[in-house]
Amino acid sequence: MTDVTHFRDEKTGLLLASDGTPxxxxxxxxxxxxxxRAFLLVAPLLLFIMASFVIPILGLLWQGVSNATYEESMPRxxxxxxxxxxxxxxxxxxAAAIVADMIDARKxxxxxxxxxxxxxxxxxxxxxxxKTARRAAKMEAPFLPALEKVNKKWTELETWQAIKIAATSxxxxxxxxxxxxxxxxxxxxxxxxxxxxxYVSLFVKTIVVAGGVMLCCLLLGYPVAYLMAHLPAKTSxxxxxLVLLPFWTSLLVRTTAWIAMLQAQGVLNDLxxxxxxxxxxxxxxxxxxxxxxxxxxxxxLLPFMILPLYSVMRxxxxxxxxxxxxxxxxxxxxxxxVYFPATVPGIGAGGLLVFILAIGYYITPALVGGQDGQxxxxxxxxxxxxxxxxxxxxxLGGILLAIVLFLYWLYDRIxxxxxxxxx
Numbered sequence: 020m021t022d023v024t025h026f027r028d029e030k031t032g033l034l035l036a037s038d039g040t041p042x043x044x045x046x047x048x049x050x051x052x053x054x055x056r057a058f059l060l061v062a063p064l065l066l067f068i069m070a071s072f073v074i075p076i077l078g079l080l081w082q083g084v085s086n087a088t089y090e091e092s093m094p095r096x097x098x099x100x101x102x103x104x105x106x107x108x109x110x111x112x113x114a115a116a117i118v119a120d121m122i123d124a125r126k127x128x129x130x131x132x133x134x135x136x137x138x139x140x141x142x143x144x145x146x147x148x149x150k151t152a153r154r155a156a157k158m159e160a161p162f163l164p165a166l167e168k169v170n171k172k173w174t175e176l177e178t179w180q181a182i183k184i185a186a187t188s189x190x191x192x193x194x195x196x197x198x199x200x201x202x203x204x205x206x207x208x209x210x211x212x213x214x215x216x217x218y219v220s221l222f223v224k225t226i227v228v229a230g231g232v233m234l235c236c237l238l239l240g241y242p243v244a245y246l247m248a249h250l251p252a253k254t255s256x257x258x259x260x261l262v263l264l265p266f267w268t269s270l271l272v273r274t275t276a277w278i279a280m281l282q283a284q285g286v287l288n289d290l291x292x293x294x295x296x297x298x299x300x301x302x303x304x305x306x307x308x309x310x311x312x313x314x315x316x317x318x319x320l321l322p323f324m325i326l327p328l329y330s331v332m333r334x335x336x337x338x339x340x341x342x343x344x345x346x347x348x349x350x351x352x353x354x355x356x357v358y359f360p361a362t363v364p365g366i367g368a369g370g371l372l373v374f375i376l377a378i379g380y381y382i383t384p385a386l387v388g389g390q391d392g393q394x395x396x397x398x399x400x401x402x403x404x405x406x407x408x409x410x411x412x413x414x415l416g417g418i419l420l421a422i423v424l425f426l427y428w429l430y431d432r433i434x435x436x437x438x439x440x441x442x
Contacts, residue, residue: 076420082413083197087188088136092129093120100179100186105204109179114162117182121148121155133185139408140192141181147172180204193414218395218415222422225394228313229377235317236324236373237366244328244365248335259329262322270319274386277315281305281387307389315387320376324369331365367434375423395419 090097096116103113124130134148151169158165166173183204184192192202199216200208210216247258265273280286288302297303305311335358343353381396388394395415402412 079413079420080417082410083193083417084191084414085189086136086185086193086410088132089182089185090188092124092127092133093117093186096120096182097186100183103179103183105180105183105206106176109163109176111161111163113179114166115160118155118158118162118166121152125152125155135407137181137185139411140184141177143172144178144181147178193410194417196411197414197418218398221393221395221398222418225378225396225419226422228309228316228394229374231313232316232320232377233324233370233374235313236321237370239317240321240324240328240369241362241366244325244332247325247329248332249337262325265319265322270382273319274315274383277311277318277383277387278306281311281314306387308391309388312384312388312392312394315383316377316380319383320373323372323376327368327372328362328365331362331368335361363434367430371427371430374426378423379419 096113096119099113099116103109121130124133130149130152134145134152137148138145147170151166151173154169163173172178180203184190184202190202191208195202195208196211197218199211199219201211202208243258243262247255247262250258278285282288283302283304283306285305287305288297291297291303292299305314339357339361340353343357344350348356379396380394381400384392384394385397385400388397396419399412399415399419402408402415
């Protein structure tokens with residue numbers, strides 16, 4: 020602890036600490052020491068956040084614009100292809116470099132990766148590369164006619180343009196594909212063909228579904244949180260246990276339970292038939308579509324809406340509503356003009372929490388949604404696990420991150436992030 024004892028120097032008139040140091044200097048040193056100590060205390064948390072959050076996100080964004088597969092496996096042809104204008108006829112130099120690289124890549128067993136990378140830009144070029152690589156060792160100059168003799172696709176300008184794009188390590192091609200555009204060898208962006216335009220509509224559907232789930236959770240969770248905040252402690256604690264009970268059960272188990280309940284011969288359809296809402300020959304289709312996805316996601320994410328609402332409602336003094344009623348307000352007016360505005364911070368916190376969780380949900384849409392209930396997260400997982408197009412998956416994830424940050428910024432501008440409270 021800093022010694023605050025001080026005295027004034029008779030000659031200079033400055034205030035000095037007990038050790039003779041000017042008081043301002045002493046206070047400045049003390050402040051620096053306090054800041055250094057505070058930084059050291061939070062340093063482990065900062066390192067954890069950097070290692071588990073910031074660095075992976077930066078790596079994701081980098082993966083979306085960087086792919087050096089071709090350049091690493093085809094070092095001779097990569098610089099030549101990048102220097103090519105993309106519109107003139109292929110040259111013998113380009114063909115010779117590709118043949119030489121194919122021979123080395125086949126020996127190194129990396130020709131498959133190269134073929135896959137080029138195939139990302141032009142469908143059908145994977146088999147072209149693997150077939151040509153098998154014959155490359157026997158080719159003789161001139162190499163351009165030799166390539167054309169192996170396959171007529173070597174005469175097509177689109178093949179060479181795909182190679183040029185693949186030869187560039189830093190490329191916006193994957194982000195362009197993520198928004199249903201195509202990056203050309205001339206550096207232009209053109210729309211994809213209609214049958215390949217799927218990602219923009221998926222992003223829109225994901226946002227709509229996440230917003231719908233958030234609204235359903237709010238409509239169902241607000242009354243529950245209100246009851247928990249106003250019922251006696253014994254009953255409120257029982258409701259709290261029921262709200263927290265799903266957290267004690269595996270997410271996979273809960274999702275599987277919904278499959279059993281929503282299927283055509285499931286519990287809900289049997290109940291609808293029993294009470295006469297429908298007949299046995301016209302059961303509702305509640306699974307493997309968007310309806311099942313919304314129902315299951317609402318149930319799973321409902322506690323994340325109830326808990327912030329409950330924590331905010333518990334802090335609202337009951338005297339506020341009683342005072343409004345004593346001044347002549349009806350029950351509805353007292354609720355809408357006094358009580359509801361006080362719960363806006365909980366609505367904001369629960370809404371953001373549910374929306375962000377819903378926009379990146381994967382397991383529930385995959386199991387309950389079927390083909391119609393797939394969201395963008397399912398396609399990100401597909402490209403990561405099956406197609407192994409990690410750069411496209413990273414680009415899709417980067418755009419999803421940008422959408423979340425934009426909506427977060429929009430919420431801050433309209434409502435204000437200071438009005439959001441978790442308790």
